[in-house]
Amino acid sequence: MTVVGTPIKRREDEALLRGRGSFVDNLTLPGTAYMAVVRSPYPAARIVSVNLDAARAAEGVIAAFSGADLADEWAGPLPCAWLVTEDTKNPPHYPVAIDVARYQGDPVAVVVAESRALAKDAAELVEVEYEPLPAVADVEQALSDGAPLVHEELGTNECYVWKLETDGIQAAIDAADVVVTRRYRQPRLIPNAIEPRGVLAQVGPTGDVTLWSATQTPHIQRFVLQLVLGIPEAKIRVIAPDVGGGFGSKIQVYGEGPLAIVLARRLGRPVKWTEERSENYLGTIHGRDVVHEVTFAATKEGKITAVRSEAWCAMGAYLELVTPGIPLLGAWLYSGPYEIPNYSVTFTGVFTNTTPTDAYRGAGRPEATYVLERTMDALARELGMDPVELRRKNLIREFPHTMASGLTIDSGDYHASLDRLLEVLDLDAVRAEQAARRERGDVKQLGVGFSTYNEMCGLAPSRILGAIRYAVGGWDSATVRFQPLGSVQVVVGTSPHGQGHETTFAQIVADRLGVGVDEVEVLHGDTAISQLGMDTYGSRSLAVGGIALWQATEKVIAKARAIVAHQLEVSEDDLEFADGTFRVKGSPDRSMDIKAAAFAAHAAHNLPDGMEPGLEETATYDPANFSWPGGAHAAVVEVDTETGDTRLVRYVAVDDVGRAINPMIVDGQVHGGLAQGIAAALYEEGVYDAEGNLLTTTMATYLVPSAAELPSFETDRTETAADNPLGVKGVGETGTIASAPAVVNAVVDALSHLGVTDVPLPATPERVWNAIQEVRS
Amino acid sequence: MERARARQPRKVVAQSHELEAHPQAVRVTVWLCATRPDSVWKLSPPRDTLGLALRGEEGALRHVALTVNGVRHELELEPRELLAYVLRERLGLTGTNIGCDTSSCGACTVLVNGESVKSCTMLGVQADGLEITTIEGLARDGELHPVQQAFHEHHALQCGYCTPGMVLAAVSLIEAGAATDEQAIRLGLEGNLCRCTGYHNIVKAVAAAAGVS
Structure with missing residues (x-):
């Protein structure tokens, strides 16, 4: 039976x-001590003194340290793995600030006590004398003359400038019939995994370290911990147990992990730290915070001839694990699913006195797709064309397709997705209802918005990563192991936190080996069990890890085939393998099932000469290309023209994510992705004031949507096989990448008859209302 | 100003017309209020949303008897201890997850005398004499509760962190007869945040468990 x-x-x-x-x-663990972190309330301040006397004297306090007290513990700073240019500025970043705090929430001291409550009580007794410094929170202001410097020693807030450009871009723009230039600000988004971060560190008597961490990246943690602590990776075990969501915010190696290890070593006790939500808003990475200026050039018939994008991207106060590289993940997507021959993308990384940015669901790709799809609508208005027709005219038709920017899209059928979308949407009916409301002058107007998109995920081909200066590779690994009595253990290098890998991976292995799905156990998330891996982010687990798993399974079958051929005294070529059984071609009664081969491999009584006992194989897979999902989305919104209140009434998503191993899980990934993109369009915004104070530090002020704000989604799929043995593509980020522009395009469409052409993100009632007032006045 | 405006409709819904249409929402609202009368704050003034930062003579231990998942417990509690932490740290019932410190996320929702309450909005001492059901106590004879089963059938959980609170909120909503259609379910669960599912399958699961389409 196939599963x-x-x-x-x-x-x-x-x-x-x-x-x-x-x-x-x-x-x-027995004897666990609890850590509380004291954080700077100032966006920028010199740390004049840290007085720990009262904290140390408080009930239950075991120890308290300032950044200076711990300075000698660090073998190196918290590293950044992606310095995107030779001269990218990477100021040192330590788990506890020593001289200067550079963002609100920067750790300045740490307390360890007998209980969580006592640690928190004592943290309030730490007296830090600060000398406040001028701060800057806005990317454009940070680049202006005389702006306060986040890192004075650098002499600038510019972190890097990175450019990708084809020859003749300016000539193409100059020669165009129509040129549209738009400016967009995409605010900060705060990931808000419902489980905050947390660590539990234990140091054994020989200096061996075990760290339980709410992380997406146990293998990367282990690697970085050696760099920060000087403890050999071989002595470090990182365990990611159940992890309550990540969305990119649990990729990084935050200071609290190494800090807990250092304290556990000094105190001889396990040390635990659990982030509180208000702490999470300050101390866990943010996403987005990018300003774009985008130019499209086109013929008057609507053929796009050039796209040029310039973006100013907030880094925050320090570089986290891959902060500077996040814009680059979108660098090849400013032409999206369209055939555009001339291409130019520039990113300027900017330090600000804010929480560091890094990967948040989609990471660079939602930013690119947003400006691309919004500008498609702007161009359609300029040309007087229907936005769907403009898209259709420019969608790539043949695959594989090499883009002007240099990468090759292996597969897709963007027209098929768009056709299916229009069918499910029933666009004519929506337009008719819209026209009727306009005719009647209804207070509540209807709008429909589109987003045809593709994305680049399945991170990533190691050679390409090397070429764009990422520090390590993008392969992954898996082990498939038959136990002697025929059950199967699978060990994977990816590390799920809600994606259902155990189920999906078991389906793949069970089918190929011809064993029951319940006979396959999937292990992950513990570096003592899974030695090789590059973890889970960038929609890579199936598209990269799943292929490694496929290859390991094939290797197991190959070895079993050799055993069976030896025992049945036939050549390997004479054996067929199906449904878990090897049969001799032409003599189907001569057969041996793979479980019998597994037992024979363990008994080792009669193996081919030189064969090692056991039936277990490991494979690593380094993808030759990125994974290229795509599709077509539409949003229908209702906008109250008197209050600006906007409700999403329908959302239709048609995605091509290749072959779906488990369609239920695939749909679930799309739903969650959509919710986050829709939230970015309508609700969520991390707000700093001009002095660098974060104003949105709770779920009451930062509007993570509830069930009441969202509709049920209409999802469907078209399918083209990716160029890999399973035909699979990534799916974890598609919804987030595609949805925000569709929703905002719909809001603008609802108000287009009034003359509205733009509504800033997020399209809150106030912003929508203001947009209406502007065109009315 | 804009932030406050944007958040407001949700709260207004919960407190005005929804009072009649969705009795479950009323109960949650009432409990929220009930945890913050002056008499409570005299025990532990609100200097800190978690109620953790205050010590001193008000902190004298109090004897509390409560029943959790059918088991009676006699505890000596600090007045400042939130029910959520009493369940997790005193009783080891770690199924009650904590996701925020502002009573916003609902991950720590439990049933108190059968009605859903965010256990971070209630002090442990307030549970004296009450019956609490946590997620660990919902299955009967090893069999999942119909709402738990519906969550499994409809893929209504991904990372699972919000799930215990979401399931218990749904149980309470259904038992109150308030899960009457999709919109009622969506409004009834607005106090519980999920970041993984987009709520699509949660709503489907709750509708299935409630027997509504």
Whole structure:
């Protein structure tokens, strides 16, 4: 029975539904001490003195340290793995600030006590004398003359300038019939995984380290911990138990992990730290915060001839693990699914006195897709064309397609997705209803917005990563191991936090080996079990890790085939393998099943000469290309023209994510992605005031949408096979990448008859109302 | 100003017309209020949203008897201890997850005398004499509760962190007869945030468990 392609229920659910999740904060070791972090209330301040006397004297306090006290513990600063140019500025960043705090929330001291509450009590007794410094929070202001410098020693707030340009871009723009230039500001987004971060560190008597961490990246953590602590990776074990969502914000190696290890080593006790939500808003990375200026050039018939984008991207106060590289993940997507022959993209990284930015769902690709799809609508208005027709005219038709920017899209059928979208949407009916409301002069106007998109994920081909200066590779690994009695253990290098890898990966292996899906156990998230891996982010787990798993499975079959051929005294070529059984071609009664081969491999009584016992194989897979999902989305919104209140009434998504191993899980990934993109369009914005104070530090002020703000989604799929053995593409980020522009295009469309051409992000009632007033006055 | 405006409609919904249309929402609102009368704050003035920062003579331990998942517990509690932490740290019932410190996310929702309450909005001492059901106590004879089963059938959880609170909020909503259609379910669950599912499958699961289409 084949299980690939079927919506089998998740094996992950049972424990989580019964309240038996192993989230880090649920774990406690005998003798655990609790850490609380004291953070700077100032966006920029010199640390004059740190007085820990009162904290140290408080009930239950074991120890308290300032940044200076711990300065000798660090073998190196918290590293950035992606310095995108030779001269990218990377100022040192330590787990606890020593002389200067550079953003609100920068750690300045740490307290360890017998309980969480006592640690927090004592943290309030730490007296830090600050000398406030001028601060800057806005990317454009940070580049202006005389702006306060985030890192004075650098002499500038400019972190880097990175450019990708084809020859003749200016000539193409000059020669165009129509040129449209638009400016967009995409605000900060705060990831808000519902489980805040947390770590539990234990140091053994020989200096061996175990770190339980709410992380997406146990393998990367281990690597970076050696750099920061000087402890050999071989002595470090990182465990990512159940992890309550990440969305990119649990990729980074934050200071609290190494800090807990250092304290556990000094105190001889396990040390635990659990982030609070208000702390999460300040201390965990943010996403976006980019200003774009985009120019499209086109013929009067609507053929786009050039795209030029210039972007100013906030880094925050320090570079986190891949901060400077986030814009680059979108660098090849400013032409999206369209055939555009001339191309220019420039990014300027900018330091500001704010929480560092890094990967948030989509990472660089939502930014690119937003400005591209908004500008498509602007160009359509300029040309007097229907936005769907403009898209259709420019969509890539043939695959593989090499873009002007240099990368090759392996597969897709963007027209098929768009056709299917229009069918599900019933565009004519929506337009008719819109026209009727306009005719009647209804207070509540209807708008429909589109986004045809593609994206580049499945991070990533190691050679390309090397060429764009990423520090390590993008392969992944998997091990498939038959136990002697025929059950199968699978060990993967990816590290799920809600994506259902255990279920999906078991489906793949069960089908190929011809064993029951329940006979396959999937292990992950512990570097002592999974030695090789590059973890989970960038929609890579199936598109990269899944292929490694496929290859390991093939290697197991190959070895089993050799064993069976030896025992049946036939040549390997004479054997067919299907449904878990090797059969001799032409003599189907001569057969041996793979479980019998597994037992024979372990018994080792009769193996081919020189063959090692056991039936276990490991494979690594380094993709030759990125993964290129795509599709067509539409949003229908209702806008109250008197109050500006906007409700999303329909959302239709047609995606091509290649072959769906588990369609139920694929749909779930799309739903969650959509919600985050829709939230960016209508609700979410991390706001700093001019002095660098974060104003949105709770879920009451930062509007993570609830069920009441969202509709049910209409999802469908078209399918083209990716160029890999499973035909799969990434899916984790598609919804977030595609949805924000569709929604804002719909808001603008609802008001277009009034003359509105833009509404800033997020399209809150106030902004929508203001946009209406501007055109009315 | 804009932030406050944008958030307001949700709260207004919960407190005005929804009072009649969705009795469950009323109960949650009432409990929220009930945890913050003056008498409570005299025990632990609100200097800190978690109620953690205050010590001193008000902090004298108090004897509390409560029943959790059918088991009676006698505890000596600090007045400032939130029910959420009493469940997690005193009783080891770590299924009750904590996702925020402003009573916004609902991850720590439990049933108190059968009605859903965010256990971070209630002090442990207020639970004296009350019956609490946490996610660990919802299954019967090892069988998942119909709402838990519906979450499994409809893929209504991904990372699972919001799930215990979401399930218990849904149980309470259904038992109150307030899960009457999709919109009622969406409004009834507005106090529980999920970042993974976009709520699509949660709403489907709750509708299925409630027997509405």
